[in-house]
Structures are given as C-alpha cells and as structure tokens.
Amino acid sequence: MLAALLAIAFFALPLVGLIVRAPWTDALDILSEPTVRTALRLSLQCSLYSTALSLVFGVPLAWLLARVPFPGRGAVRALCTLSMVLPPVVGGVALFASLGRRGFLGQWLDRWFELRLPFTTTGVVVAQTFVAMPFLVITVEAALRQHDHRIEEAAATLGASGWYTFRRVTLPAIRPALVAGAVLAWSRALGEFGATITFAGNFPGRTQTLPLATYLSLETNPDDALILSLLLISVSFAVLFGLRDRWLGGEVASTETRT
Amino acid sequence: MSLDLAARLRLGSLDLDVSLRVEAGETVALLGPNGAGKTTLLRICAGLQPLDGGSLTLEGAVLDDPAADRFLPPQQRPIAVVFQDYLLFPNLSALENVAFGLRARGVGKDAARAQARAWLERLELGELARRRVTQLSGGQRQRVALARALVTDPALLLLDEPLAALDAGTRNSVRRELRQHLAGVRGVRLLVTHDPLDAHALADRVIVVEEGRITQQGTLAEITAHPRSRYVAELVGVNLLDGQVGDGVLTVAAGGRLVVADDRHLRGQAFAALRPQAIALHTHRPEGSPRNVWSATIGELDRHADRVRVRLDGPLPVTAEITAAALAELGLHPGDTVWASVKATDITTYEA
Numbered sequence: 228m229l230a231a232l233l234a235i236a237f238f239a240l241p242l243v244g245l246i247v248r249a250p251w252t253d254a255l256d257i258l259s260e261p262t263v264r265t266a267l268r269l270s271l272q273c274s275l276y277s278t279a280l281s282l283v284f285g286v287p288l289a290w291l292l293a294r295v296p297f298p299g300r301g302a303v304r305a306l307c308t309l310s311m312v313l314p315p316v317v318g319g320v321a322l323f324a325s326l327g328r329r330g331f332l333g334q335w336l337d338r339w340f341e342l343r344l345p346f347t348t349t350g351v352v353v354a355q356t357f358v359a360m361p362f363l364v365i366t367v368e369a370a371l372r373q374h375d376h377r378i379e380e381a382a383a384t385l386g387a388s389g390w391y392t393f394r395r396v397t398l399p400a401i402r403p404a405l406v407a408g409a410v411l412a413w414s415r416a417l418g419e420f421g422a423t424i425t426f427a428g429n430f431p432g433r434t435q436t437l438p439l440a441t442y443l444s445l446e447t448n449p450d451d452a453l454i455l456s457l458l459l460i461s462v463s464f465a466v467l468f469g470l471r472d473r474w475l476g477g478e479v480a481s482t483e484t485r486t
Numbered sequence: 487m488s489l490d491l492a493a494r495l496r497l498g499s500l501d502l503d504v505s506l507r508v509e510a511g512e513t514v515a516l517l518g519p520n521g522a523g524k525t526t527l528l529r530i531c532a533g534l535q536p537l538d539g540g541s542l543t544l545e546g547a548v549l550d551d552p553a554a555d556r557f558l559p560p561q562q563r564p565i566a567v568v569f570q571d572y573l574l575f576p577n578l579s580a581l582e583n584v585a586f587g588l589r590a591r592g593v594g595k596d597a598a599r600a601q602a603r604a605w606l607e608r609l610e611l612g613e614l615a616r617r618r619v620t621q622l623s624g625g626q627r628q629r630v631a632l633a634r635a636l637v638t639d640p641a642l643l644l645l646d647e648p649l650a651a652l653d654a655g656t657r658n659s660v661r662r663e664l665r666q667h668l669a670g671v672r673g674v675r676l677l678v679t680h681d682p683l684d685a686h687a688l689a690d691r692v693i694v695v696e697e698g699r700i701t702q703q704g705t706l707a708e709i710t711a712h713p714r715s716r717y718v719a720e721l722v723g724v725n726l727l728d729g730q731v732g733d734g735v736l737t738v739a740a741g742g743r744l745v746v747a748d749d750r751h752l753r754g755q756a757f758a759a760l761r762p763q764a765i766a767l768h769t770h771r772p773e774g775s776p777r778n779v780w781s782a783t784i785g786e787l788d789r790h791a792d793r794v795r796v797r798l799d800g801p802l803p804v805t806a807e808i809t810a811a812a813l814a815e816l817g818l819h820p821g822d823t824v825w826a827s828v829k830a831t832d833i834t835t836y837e838a
Contacts, residue, residue: 381573383560384532385587385638395586399577 245457250450257454265432266440273348273436274416277355278363281412285363286405292364293371304368308361310422318357319425326353326426350427351434355416362415363408370404371397407470414466418459487511489642489674492540493530502526502698505540510641513668513675515689517682519717523698524678525570528644531676532567533560544642544674561590563642564673566635570647572627574619580606580630581615587638605633609667625656632667641673648677649684661687682706682721694718712836713759724759725804728838731756736835742801744828745777746835755838762795762807764832768825769816777830784822787813798826 250257257263292304310318326333326344336342344350374397382392398405420438427434429443437455444451487510495502502523508514516524529535530542533549536557542550544565549558566587574583584602589595606615609629614622619630628648635643648664649657665688668675679685685692686706694702694709694717701715713719719726729738736744736758746758766772772779782800789795794813796806806826808816818824 375573377569378573378575380532380534380560381567381569382575382586382590384534384563384565384567385590385634386561387586387590388561391590396575396577 242460245453245460249453249457253450254454257451258458260451262431262435263440263451263455266435266437269348269351269432269435270417270437273351273355274359274413274419276352277359277416278409278413280352280356281360281363281416282405282409285360285408285412286367288360289364289367289371293368294376308365310358311361311365315358315419315421315423316425319354319422322354322357322422322426326350345426346428346430346434348427348433351423351436354422354426355419358419358422359412359416362411366404366408366411367401370401374400410466410470414463417462487545487641487674489531489676490541490543491527491531493527493537493542494539495526495530495535495537497526497535500526500698504695504698504700506693506700506703508674508676510545510672510674512691513677513689515677515679515685515692516695517679517685517692517721518695519680522695524680524695525646527695528567528646528676528678531642531644532565533558533563564640565642565644566638566640568631568635568643568645568648570650572631572651574627574630574634576618576620578619579616580611580619580622580626583619583630584633584637587634591638601637602633605637606630609633609663623656624652625660628652628660629663632664636667636671639672643668643671643673643675645675645677647679649679649681664688682710712757712834714757714838719759724761725765727758727760727802727804729756729758730754731758731835734830736833738802740801740803742780744802744833745830746833747830752835752837756835757838759834759836760804760828760832762805764828765798765804765806766827767796767806767808767812767816767818768827771825772827778833779825779827782824782826784818784820784824786820787818798824802826 258267288307292300292307297303313321323345324330326336328334328337328343328345333344336344342349344353378400379392379396382396387395418438419436420442423434423436424439424442429435429439431440435443437459441452441455441459444455489506489508491507492505493502500521500523504523504527506514516527518524526535530537530550537550537552539552541548541553544563547558548554548556549563550556575586578586581599581602584605585595585598588598588601593601603612603615606612609632611626611629611633614626619627622630628651632648649661652660661684668688677684677688679688689706692703692706692709693700694715696715696717702709702713702718709718710722713722713724713726716726727736727738727742727744729736731737731746732753734746736746736756738744744758771781780800780802782798782802785797785799787794787796789810792810793807794810796808796813796818798804798806804826816824
C-alpha cells in the first residue's frame with residue numbers, strides 16, 4: 228500500500244513541480260513568442276502529417292498482420308513495432324544511415340529525385356512516422372483480431388467485394404480502435420524528440436518542433452521551457468484520459484460491440 | 487434448375503464424401519449430429535469452403551470444380567445464406583442490413599432501400615426499419631436475416647440452423663412463418679438442422695449426414711419408419727438392431743436371436759426396429775403368447791416424469807420403457823436380472 232502511494236507520488240510530484248514553478252502570469256506572452264509559435268505550428272503540421280501517413284500505411288499493415296498468415300509473421304510484427312522500444316536516438320541514427328545523403332537509400336533518392344530528407348521538414352515527418360506508426364498498427368491489429376471475421380463472410384455471400392466489405396463492414400467495426408490508434412500515434416509524434424533531432428536537426432521554422440524548442444529554451448529561457456512542458460503534458464494527459472477505456476483498459480472489444 | 491453437388495473434402499478430422507441433388511422449388515434438410523459435416527456442406531455451396539474434389543453446379547453453371555481449376559468466389563454466386571447466429575451487420579440499421587446485398591450488387595441506393603423496406607414490411611418489421619439490429623430481439627433479428635437473404639432473390643438459399651438461436655417460445659411461431667416464406671422462394675432451398683421438428687416443418691425431403699457420409703435420405707416419414715443408423719434411431723426414439731435374418735429369425739452380432747415375423751422372403755443383412763414401449767419386463771419367466779423372451783441385466787435407469795427408460799444389457803442390447811408404477815412394482819435396480827419379452831408383430835424388419 229505504502230509502495231503504491233509512493234509510486235503515485237513519484238508520478239505526481241514532477242507535475243506538481245511544473246505547476247508550482249511555472250510562470251503563469253507570463254504564460255500567454257511566452258506562448259505568443261514568434262519562436263514558440265513557429266515551433267507550435269510546425270509541431271502540429273508535422274504530427275498531423277505523420278498521423279495521416281500512419282493511417283494510410285498502418286491500417287493495411289495491421290490488416291496484413293492480423294488476417295494474412297504468412298511465414299515469419301511474428302518477425303515482421305516485431306520489426307514493425309521495434310521503434311516503440313528502440314531508444315529514439317537510435318532510430319534517428321538508423322534513419323540517417325539509410326535515408327541520409329550518404330545512406331544506402333538516401334544517396335539514390337538524392338541522385339534520382341533530388342529528394343533530401345535529413346534536416347528538412349519532410350525529415351521530421353519521416354522521423355515522427357517511424358516512431359508513431361507502431362502505436363496505430365498494434366491497436367488496429369488487436370481490434371481486427373477480435374473482430375468476428377465471419378461477418379465478412381456474410382458480406383461476401385451477399386455479393387460484396389473485398390473493398391466494399393472493408394469499407395462498409397470492417398472499418399465501422401474497428402472505428403473505435405482506429406480513433407484510439409490514431410490519437411496515440413499523433414500524441415507520440417507530437418512529443419517525438421530523439422529521432423527528430425538526430426535525423427532532422429534543430430532548425431527553427433524548419434525542423435524545430437515543440438519538444439526541441441522546449442529542450443533548447445531550458446538553457447536560455449527556463450520559464451519558456453516550463454510553460455511549453457506544461458502544454459505538452461496537458462496534451463498527453465488529455466489523450467490518455469480521453470482514451471482511458473478504449474486503450475489503457477484493453478477494452479477495444481467492448482467498445483466495438485457497442486457500435 | 488437444380489443444385490448438383492459431389493463433395494469430397496478433408497478438413498481436420500472431417501472426411502467428407504457426399505453427392506446430392508436438389509431441385510429448384512424444393513426444400514431439402516441436411517439432418518445429422520454435430521460435426522457430421524452439414525455446415526461444411528453449406529459452406530461449400532456458399533463458396534466459403536473450396537472443394538478438394540468433385541464439383542458443384544447450380545442451374546447448369548459450374549461454381550466449383552477443382553479438377554477443371556474452376557472456383558467462383560461467394561460474391562459472384564447467386565446465393566444467399568441465413569447464418570445460425572445471423573451475422574447481421576451491427577453498425578447498420580435493419581433497413582441497411584436488408585439493402586446490403588442489393589447495394590453490394592450495384593443497385594442504386596433508393597431502389598435498394600425501397601425493396602428492403604417492402605421485405606421488412608412483408609415480415610412485419612416495417613416499424614423497426616431504422617433501428618440498429620443490436621436493438622432488436624432474437625426473433626426480430628432472425629426475420630431481418632431472412633429478409634436480407636430473400637431480397638436478393640437467390641437461385642440458392644442456404645439456411646444454417648435458422649431456428650437454433652431462438653428460445654423455445656419464439657421458435658414455434660418463427661418456424662411457421664419461415665415455412666410460408668420458404669414456399670415463396672423460386673430457387674433451391676438447402677437447410678441444415680439437427681432438429682427433426684425443423685426438418686419436418688420446413689423440408690420436403692431429408693438427407694441424413696453422419697461422419698461425412700449420407701446414411702439415409704427420403705421424406706422424414708420414410709426415414710423415421712426405417713432408421714438405418716443409431717443416430718436416426720435415437721432421434722426417433724426406437725431400438726435399432728442389425729444382424730442376419732433368415733426364416734423369420736434375426737441373429738444379432740452379440741449372439742441374441744429375435745423371432746421377427748412371418749415374412750420368410752427377407753434374408754441376409756437386415757435391420758430390426760422396435761419401440762421401447764413394446765418391450766415388457768418381468769421378474770419371472772412369462773408364460774404364454776410372446777414369441778421372444780430372454781433374460782437380461784439392467785444397465786441403467788433413466789426417469790422422464792412418469793416413464794422410466796430401462797437399458798437392458800445382454801445378448802439383445804435394447805432399451806425398454808415402462809411406467810414408474812410398474813418399475814416400483816417390479817422393484818428393479820441396476821445390476822438385477824430380469825426377463826424381457828416382445829411380440830414378433832411389434833418388430834419391424836427391413837433390408838440393411
């Protein structure tokens with residue numbers, strides 16, 4: 228009991244520290260500083276792009292992992308969710324080694340398409356997608372596994388093509404998981420730091436997202452750092468609170484049956 | 487217009503080898519115990535389970551023929567299925583569920599809805615058309631499932647235990663309705679059930695499937711009059727003995743002998759069916775008319791209200807049914823030795 232209370236305190240104290248120390252009166256001024264506003268806008272843009280990319284590529288991936296048996300499926304799943312447990316800075320280094328200007332793929336992208344990812348806004352989106360997509364994939368995959376696939380057989384016997392069935396039957400059934408996965412991926416992208424700074428650097432207006440701006444301002448302007456940290460914490464907290472039943476309780480299935 | 491199926495398939499422990507033909511306008515029930523392969527046959531017809539060998543033809547069109555490398559997927563077959571647990575689309579209204587098959591086949595939204603609504607009204611569900619199917623009762627869902635299947639005017643209608651998910655009260659009324667609606671389907675109707683009541687009420691003809699093989703077929707009356715397997719015998723509630731018959735005497739494998747009738751023409755392998763009520767039990771060897779008297783050991787007593795089923799072990803393994811009062815009078819217990827008798831005229835014999 229005591230240990231549990233200590234654990235709660237351990238998680239609550241940093242938050243209290245932030246709230247106590249934060250220069251509340253200057254909050255609005257700080258949030259309207261040009262560098263902060265730029266970082267905020269860039270963060271929102273990039274995180275939404277990477278969420279969109281996670282949806283476009285993550286849903287088919289989740290479907291493949293959940294529904295199509297193939298040899299080595301477990302290994303592929305591990306590979307695709309590796310970045311969840313990888314130190315983000317390692318992810319950044321790996322991206323650099325592959326998609327950097329001298330990376331084994333990056334050099335061709337540069338030569339053929341003049342596409343350079345490192346130190347660009349696109350690079351930020353790539354780094355964020357790399358760490359965020361697995362959250363969507365595992366959430367949607369779990370929902371697809373729990374979804375009764377015989378209902379898709381029923382759709383087929385009624386003349387529905389695979390795509391029509393997916394659109395009108397499967398997708399509505401997994402919508403809660405889809406929303407939860409997308410929100411989780413988005414909040415992970417929004418908070419992404421290590422892979423971003425390693426792969427895309429820290430250029431204000433181009434690659435300096437909110438977490439990067441927070442880290443830098445800790446040296447120059449600690450008050451800014453406190454307010455920005457609070458902002459990021461509020462977002463994370465809102466996400467977790469909003470999803471508490473759907474994801475943290477592992478109750479994707481029950482929300483499904485309610486639809 | 488007919489369905490022709492020659493099915494050969496191995497699936498887990500199931501070894502299926504069945505040939506059947508069903509005419510359009512006819513309802514055939516596949517009757518059999520669980521795991522016999524009935525539902526698998528339905529899935530083969532629906533295209534949800536490809537054949538290993540044999541072929542499936544509907545109205546002259548080949549739907550499945552592994553030898554010719556031909557397989558038409560379910561969405562291209564002119565079929566409809568009523569699933570055991572209905573498998574309605576939980577996110578759609580009753581109306582959208584019924585309209586689904588039409589929409590999926592390219593019918594415009596308004597036309598599909600109009601037809602769906604007409605069917606719902608025919609099934610007295612018009613007022614519930616906009617409800618989500620999760621808000622409907624079991625009986626209502628069953629009718630939505632039926633409407634969803636019938637609206638597409640299928641050349642082959644497949645029903646998998648259509649009444650199994652209903653409670654006893656609803657089942658009787660739904661069974662009557664279902665019979666009327668089936669009569670209106672122009673195509674082939676194939677029904678899977680393990681309930682002889684359903685088969686009796688809904689089907690023109692019954693095919694008994696056991697362990698992946700057809701063991702008997704005909705009208706339900708024909709089948710129940712001459713059971714050819716332990717499963718059918720139990721279903722009907724009669725004792726079934728098989729053995730060699732000759733000169734009016736049946737000899738079973740265990741060595742027991744029964745005088746069956748004066749029909750001296752029947753010879754060779756034969757079945758004998760006798761009702762449990764026709765077997766009388768006595769503590770002393772009876773005198774007089776019965777032609778068959780033998781000594782048996784009581785195996786088990788099984789009480790049903792005021793009747794008791796008595797399993798008799800010995801050369802003629804059968805079950806007798808007597809009243810509870812008679813049991814008390816005889817003072818019988820498992821393990822006791824008892825005399826059993828049956829009249830030859832109470833035994834029906836027929837060729838195996």
